Amino acid sequence: MAERMGFFTDTSVCIGCKACEVACKEWNAIPEDGLNFTGMSYDNTERLGADSWRHVAFIEQRKPLARQEPGVDHEGPVPPLGTPPDLAPMNPMTPGEGGDLRWLMSSDVCKHCTVAACLDVCPTGALFRTEFGTVVVQSDVCNGCGYCIPACPFGVLGQRKDDGRAWKCTLCYDRIGDGLEPACAKACPTDSIQYGPLDELRERAAARVTTLNDAGVDDARLYLADTDDGIGGAGAFFLLLDDPEVYGLPPDPIATTRDLPAMWRHAALAAAGLLGAGLLAFAGRRR
Amino acid sequence: MSEEARGRDDGQAGRDAISEEVHGRQALSPGDHARDALTGTAGPRRRRRRRERPVVPEPEFTSYYGRPVVKPPVWKALDIAGYLFLGGLAGASSVLSAGAELTGRPRLARGTRIGAAGAIAVSLAALVHDLGRPARFVNMLRVLKWTSPMSVGSWILSAYAPAAGAAALSAVTGRLPRIGTAGAMAGAVAGPAVAAYTGVLLADTAVPGWHEGHRELPYLFVSSAAGAGGGLGLLVAPLAEAAPARRMGVAGGTAELLVAHFMRRRMGVVAEAYETGRAGVLIRTAEALTGAGALAAVLGRRSRWLSAAAGGALLAGSALTRFGVFEAGMISSKDPKYTVVPQRARLDARDDGNAVRPDGTVQQH
Numbered sequence: 001m002a003e004r005m006g007f008f009t010d011t012s013v014c015i016g017c018k019a020c021e022v023a024c025k026e027w028n029a030i031p032e033d034g035l036n037f038t039g040m041s042y043d044n045t046e047r048l049g050a051d052s053w054r055h056v057a058f059i060e061q062r063k064p065l066a067r068q069e070p071g072v073d074h075e076g077p078v079p080p081l082g083t084p085p086d087l088a089p090m091n092p093m094t095p096g097e098g099g100d101l102r103w104l105m106s107s108d109v110c111k112h113c114t115v116a117a118c119l120d121v122c123p124t125g126a127l128f129r130t131e132f133g134t135v136v137v138q139s140d141v142c143n144g145c146g147y148c149i150p151a152c153p154f155g156v157l158g159q160r161k162d163d164g165r166a167w168k169c170t171l172c173y174d175r176i177g178d179g180l181e182p183a184c185a186k187a188c189p190t191d192s193i194q195y196g197p198l199d200e201l202r203e204r205a206a207a208r209v210t211t212l213n214d215a216g217v218d219d220a221r222l223y224l225a226d227t228d229d230g231i232g233g234a235g236a237f238f239l240l241l242d243d244p245e246v247y248g249l250p251p252d253p254i255a256t257t258r259d260l261p262a263m264w265r266h267a268a269l270a271a272a273g274l275l276g277a278g279l280l281a282f283a284g285r286r287r
Numbered sequence: 288m289s290e291e292a293r294g295r296d297d298g299q300a301g302r303d304a305i306s307e308e309v310h311g312r313q314a315l316s317p318g319d320h321a322r323d324a325l326t327g328t329a330g331p332r333r334r335r336r337r338r339e340r341p342v343v344p345e346p347e348f349t350s351y352y353g354r355p356v357v358k359p360p361v362w363k364a365l366d367i368a369g370y371l372f373l374g375g376l377a378g379a380s381s382v383l384s385a386g387a388e389l390t391g392r393p394r395l396a397r398g399t400r401i402g403a404a405g406a407i408a409v410s411l412a413a414l415v416h417d418l419g420r421p422a423r424f425v426n427m428l429r430v431l432k433w434t435s436p437m438s439v440g441s442w443i444l445s446a447y448a449p450a451a452g453a454a455a456l457s458a459v460t461g462r463l464p465r466i467g468t469a470g471a472m473a474g475a476v477a478g479p480a481v482a483a484y485t486g487v488l489l490a491d492t493a494v495p496g497w498h499e500g501h502r503e504l505p506y507l508f509v510s511s512a513a514g515a516g517g518g519l520g521l522l523v524a525p526l527a528e529a530a531p532a533r534r535m536g537v538a539g540g541t542a543e544l545l546v547a548h549f550m551r552r553r554m555g556v557v558a559e560a561y562e563t564g565r566a567g568v569l570i571r572t573a574e575a576l577t578g579a580g581a582l583a584a585v586l587g588r589r590s591r592w593l594s595a596a597a598g599g600a601l602l603a604g605s606a607l608t609r610f611g612v613f614e615a616g617m618i619s620s621k622d623p624k625y626t627v628v629p630q631r632a633r634l635d636a637r638d639d640g641n642a643v644r645p646d647g648t649v650q651q652h
């Protein structure tokens with residue numbers, strides 16, 4: 001088994017360009033799934049699903065991020081293009097009074113859970129765990145039973161209507177096997193999406209949160225980086241700037257298969273009860 | 288917008304709710320907020336429910352434009368809720384038929400054998416029909432996975448269905464009585480498993496209305512199955528042979544009502560999904576039918592007609608219970624409230640240092 005690989009999505013540097021969505025669609029040859037205008041800020045993708053394996057969420061809030069200025073009143077010369085952020089006169093982490101609008105963007109994806117409910121419940125074995133610790137659907141085995149779709153605590157999987165099967169992010173299984181990074185991470189211009197060995201990503205993420213918190217961005221927190229949450233930690237985790245539910249993510253997800261031993265016990269008792277009660281019904285008077 | 292419209296999955300319902308929210312805010316302070324774009328947090332929808340409990344305030348929660356967190360199942364109600372009902376009916380009928388066989392009640396035995404086989408045959412057709420790739424249904428038997436209730440169920444069905452089929456064939460043709468009896472006995476053992484595992488099938492998902500009932504659903508489903516099996520027995524057996532079916536129907540129907548009540552009491556906010564819209568109508572109708580059926584069964588001991596009517600009501604009540612549970616799950620998966628509110632409460636309780644039991648419920652200290 002190779003090293004466990006994953007994504008760290010640092011939403012604090014996401015600019016909402018959707019290059020990840022486009023790169024994913026291109027590389028994986030995913031069909032078009034509706035050209036909608038939703039009115040949900042710049043989000044017209046709406047959700048993850050069979051034909052959207054990356055989804056950039058846009059949230060507009062009346063909350064300060066940190067100091068933000070339009071940049072029209074620079075004293076002195078305008079810095080040349082390519083100035084590193086720490087030398088620029090102003091960047092989103094420049095301390096000071098906050099403005100009244102912040103715009104959160106976050107590129108969502110399958111979490112490649114350590115305890116993956118989708119994989120557990122798949123009756124055909126179409127969903128499997130790869131040598132990279134990722135979770136992938138084998139489309140030549142899937143019979144479209146649809147069980148994985150409501151089993152995922154994040155609503156990641158969807159059914160492709162014309163083909164009946166379930167589809168989701170493969171973490172570019174075909175690319176990473178050849179040592180390439182997944183298409184979305186490759187395309188991301190700000191490195192908001194980072195691909196690499198999970199241990200390394202976790203360290204990097206912890207350092208990034210500390211940097212942001214020290215710079216006064218108190219809202220920054222990691223999501224799904226902890227291995228003792230309800231899914232045993234994710235292979236694709238996030239740095240968020242608000243509560244998970246603001247981004248449409250569940251605040252305390254659990255893989256429901258965790259409760260399965262208890263559920264089987266209840267079912268066994270119930271079945272025995274039906275058999276027992278059924279036979280008991282034959283005791284007593286004949287009419 | 289009606290309650291029914293809120294349950295629709297065409298996205299329009301969600302958009303309506305959002306625009307309503309935005310307009311609501313603009314009405315409060317038009318000058319200040321008129322330039323607001325959507326703020327990403329569609330708040331709780333303050334909407335009168337038909338049976339709203341006035342003491343419980345609408346919980347505050349945040350969501351992404353009112354969009355659901357989990358995906359609603361792609362299963363069709365007629366196929367899957369229909370299967371839940373027919374599978375349960377078949378399982379309980381097999382128990383009845385075995386008992387009838389052993390105690391010398393030929394008419395009851397014959398009717399329930401045929402009923403069980405018919406119900407399970409339609410069930411299997413519905414299950415295959417619901418697959419996205421029906422031609423690949425044999426893939427269900429590619430592996431046996433204990434972590435997948437659907438896999439376990441497929442194997443249970445593949446043991447049960449041939450047994451029930453053999454029992455019925457023998458009853459109809461009068462041939463191979465030994466094999467018929469063996470099939471009936473095997474069916475009586477496997478049948479309750481068919482009726483019970485479906486509770487786990489639904490509960491082992493992220494659908495709040497189902498998973499929050501994971502302790503009760505297997506009991507609810509076997510009770511409902513017993514009600515249906517008893518109902519079928521009352522329909523097919525003459526009064527002289529109907530006593531066991533009557534007992535089973537009355538006990539099953541009564542247990543169904545009680546378990547459903549306790550399940551909803553333990554669900555917290557998610558119970559609302561069982562009172563909302565179509566689910567509420569289905570559940571209330573089911574309760575009325577099951578209650579009436581059980582009562583009529585008790586009173587109808589000397590009337591063939593009243594007994595048959597009781598049987599019909601018990602069958603209908605059981606069917607509507609399954610459709611109601613199915614629909615409540617759908618409703619609960621389309622509204623982010625049912626996912627976010629309980630999870631947020633669990634998380635906050637943990638942050639406050641309260642113990643959260645392994646099953647996710649909170650123990651205050």
Ligand code: SF4
Nearest residue numbers: 110111112113118152
């Ligand atoms: S996020 Fe959902 S689809 Fe992805 S691995 Fe976890 S359970 Fe499966």
Ligand code: SF4
Nearest residue numbers: 122142143145146148
């Ligand atoms: S839809 Fe396909 S991948 Fe999903 S659980 Fe069924 S067989 Fe497995």
